[in-house]
Amino acid sequence: MPRKKVIRKERGVFEKVPGSEIWWIRYYVDGREHREKVGRQSDAVDLYRIRRADALRGAKMPANMKNKGVKFEEIGKHALEWYIEHGRKDVKNFRIRMNIILKDFGHRVAEEIKPSEIDAWLKKYDWSPATKNCYKNVFGKTFKIAFADGKVSGNPARLVEQRPEKNARLRFLSAEEEAKIREAIDLRCPRHMPELDIALNTGMRKSEQYSLEWGQVSFRRKRILLDETKNGSSREIPMNKTCVKAFEELHADRPHEGRIFQSKYGRDLNDSRAWFDRVVEDAKVSNFTWHALRHTFISRLVMAGVDLRTAQELAGHKTISMTVRYAHLAPEHNQAAIEKLDPKIR
CATH class of the missing domain: 3.30.160 (Double Stranded RNA Binding Domain)
Incomplete structure (x- = not known):
């Protein structure tokens, strides 16, 4: 122990x-x-x-802490400034969640906010456990920064129970669904087909793919360099023939400086929302988001017999536990492993 x-x-x-x-x-x-x-x-x-x-x-x-009266709005805005100054990639989501929190807690004295109040506030929203945990983390980070500055004497969010996240079901694209989506893209917006091919053959997160610039793509080495990922570290992604072809099509059409993915008006795209949601609706594929393309990439690797450690590296998972969720897609690996214990026939 x-x-x-x-x-x-x-x-x-x-x-x-x-x-x-x-x-x-x-x-x-x-x-x-x-x-x-x-x-x-x-x-x-x-x-x-x-x-x-x-x-x-x-x-x-400081004066008596009980009478100091530091409002949560003050420490919340300070936490947001901290995120911006430190170049945190999730600053956009942090700002959105902070604004929602401030509507109910901004006027409150930070020292008087209890763990039970934070927990009750999370309960009243019909959010997924993962989303509630994200809001809990905003509270926690805000109080942590304020504590380091001596503005508060504790962090009530640390006493709020983390919601268990159920990641049992991983949505990935079937061959039939992929064919329907491709057909819908051909009819509505064929210029976006390379974006789908790149997503299915690299497994990049949406933010990683749509922030790419040509300087990060090496056709000679067949590699994509991600300078900073969700985990805060850089990594390289190898490109297969399908991926290289997709980038070559884009480069022939848009050999410009800056972002690779642009709209038909020549403006940088921050994500796929403008076209992908409509395509999925046209294809009548239910319960499918852009992030599920990443699940599809990893699922297909595992089903093709790629070992979990390699799949973890290609997916950019920080820990193997994230990749193990896909292990059930390759049950034959467990069978092959257990058969190694059989005595050899002489």
């Missing part, structure tokens, strides 16, 4: 009610005692060290 993390005792950190697991800090400035309610012991230790260091260097200490 893993050892339980032991937190070193600090002189000014204490439980006001023993066993309550609600920790306080006590420190002195100019002979005057200050007390602050924090929450978790580790958070209390961190805040105590910050307060003690501030006192030693003569920094102005």
